[in-house]
Amino acid sequence: MKYLKVFFIGIIFLLGLTPMSLAEDYSLQYFLSKASSKKIELSKKELAELFDQLEEVMKKAQKIRSHLMKAIQTGETDVRYQEGKFWMVKLEEDKDFIEAAIQQIKLLRERSTHLLASIKLYKNLKDLSSHFNTYNNMTFFSSWVGDLAPEMELWADPVFYKLHLLPLAHLKDPETKTSQKEKKSTPAKEKKPTSDGKKAASKEKKS
Numbered sequence: 497m498k499y500l501k502v503f504f505i506g507i508i509f510l511l512g513l514t515p516m517s518l519a520e521d522y523s524l525q526y527f528l529s530k531a532s533s534k535k536i537e538l539s540k541k542e543l544a545e546l547f548d549q550l551e552e553v554m555k556k557a558q559k560i561r562s563h564l565m566k567a568i569q570t571g572e573t574d575v576r577y578q579e580g581k582f583w584m585v586k587l588e589e590d591k592d593f594i595e596a597a598i599q600q601i602k603l604l605r606e607r608s609t610h611l612l613a614s615i616k617l618y619k620n621l622k623d624l625s626s627h628f629n630t631y632n633n634m635t636f637f638s639s640w641v642g643d644l645a646p647e648m649e650l651w652a653d654p655v656f657y658k659l660h661l662l663p664l665a666h667l668k669d670p671e672t673k674t675s676q677k678e679k680k681s682t683p684a685k686e687k688k689p690t691s692d693g694k695k696a697a698s699k700e701k702k703s
């Protein structure tokens with residue numbers, strides 16, 4: 497009886513682990529493998545997870561940006577005054593990139609086919625990754641930035657570009673297609689007879 501109880505506990509434990517093992521890990525590696533596969537179409541679930549991951553990247557970028565600004569202001573880094581001012585300007589630009597990216601992600605959650613928002617988000621990601629890669633090459637910044645710089649670049653391209661922006665651009669905005677169909681379906685107005693037509697009609701009546 498004791499062994500039977502242990503057996504059932506073991507089965508319950510394994511059943512409890514099964515959903516966890518079957519659950520998808522929507523990591524960067526997952527989306528990279530998706531981007532390199534032939535079938536790159538994302539499901540609604542995958543697209544939602546992609547936006548969640550991008551938002552997390554932006555949150556990490558915000559924290560790192562705050563650390564870098566504090567390090568420059570408090571003198572934790574070996575940066576001269578003029579050079580520090582230069583980097584502070586860059587970090588202020590990063591603030592705009594991050595805020596804009598978060599705003600675009602919000603718009604895309606509401607309407608994933610928003611082409612302009614997708615283009616803006618891609619540009620924000622590229623600009624931000626460019627800055628962070630620059631910071632990562634500086635010895636006095638690299639310890640704060642770490643792996644986020646190369647990861648951010650990969651999230652931008654190929655992940656976001658290949659899995660979302662490019663397919664969306666190929667669709668040429670479904671809303672535009674709908675409006676074009678509606679225009680075609682509206683009946684054409686009858687053309688009014690021209691003055692020449694009226695003259696010809698009057699001649700026929702006289703004859």
